[in-house]
Amino acid sequence: KEKFLHILTPITIVALLITLILLFSFKGEVILSNPLTILWIAIPLFIQTNIIFWITYGLAKLMGLSYRDAAPSAMIGASNHFEVAIATATMLFGLSSGAALATVVGVLIEVPVMLMLVKICLRTKDWFPQSAGG
Secondary structure, eight states, X not given: OHHHHHHHHHHHHHHHHHHHHHHHHHHHHHHHHOHHHHHHHHHHHHHHHHHHHHHHHHHHHHTTOOHHHHHHHHHHHHOOOHHHHHHHHHXXXXXXXXXXXXXXXXXXXXXXXXXXHXXXXXXXXGGSOSSTTO
16 A cells, blocks of 8 residues: 555646646636636635635634644645546536636635645644643
């Protein structure tokens, strides 16, 4: 299992990067020529990601989870898992579809938003007990 994962991990990263390069090459002009469309996609994604993060992070605090459990739970919950969305959109609707455009915008939005949320987690570390239940 370890050997298989060791071999597969770089392949999956390269495949995702190639997919992103292809998507950006197909959608680059659309992104630059339709900033309002991009904004209409980006705003709900930003709001959704933040709402899910804060609900999860808040519930983790109420449940008495440790920071070590709360932060990853909130980050995983808030993630839109765009690598899966990209694969699904391109397989079902093709690279030139609106769904593929939304996934490209999603990647552009999710990365900085998730980095912002990581910073929030680091700054609020002291809200949580050092270990669960204590």
